[in-house]
Amino acid sequence: MKIAKIAGSRNSFLVNEKPIKCPICGKKEIKPALWGYQVQRLLKKFHIVSCEPDFSTARDWGCCNCNAAFLRNLTK
Ligand SMILES: [Zn+2]
Numbered sequence: 001m002k003i004a005k006i007a008g009s010r011n012s013f014l015v016n017e018k019p020i021k022c023p024i025c026g027k028k029e030i031k032p033a034l035w036g037y038q039v040q041r042l043l044k045k046f047h048i049v050s051c052e053p054d055f056s057t058a059r060d061w062g063c064c065n066c067n068a069a070f071l072r073n074l075t076k
Contacts, residue, residue: 006071012068012069013071031061058071
């Protein structure tokens with residue numbers, strides 16, 4: 001897996017596949033990202049995206065423990 005922190009962000013990373021472990025908190029709680037309004041009843045299965053004032057770009061996965069964001073990087 002390749003992972004690179006996005007310049008200027010606090011907890012956002014570019015990855016080429018879904019990370020197994022969060023590089024910030026070390027927990028294996030990375031889930032596919034869904035916006036909160038889409039699935040209130042699937043809270044356990046997905047990472048619900050909250051407002052990130054410092055980085056609002058859509059993410060592909062997120063850490064349920066510390067809210068780190070992971071974006072798929074298509075350039076290998
Ligand atoms: Zn985390």
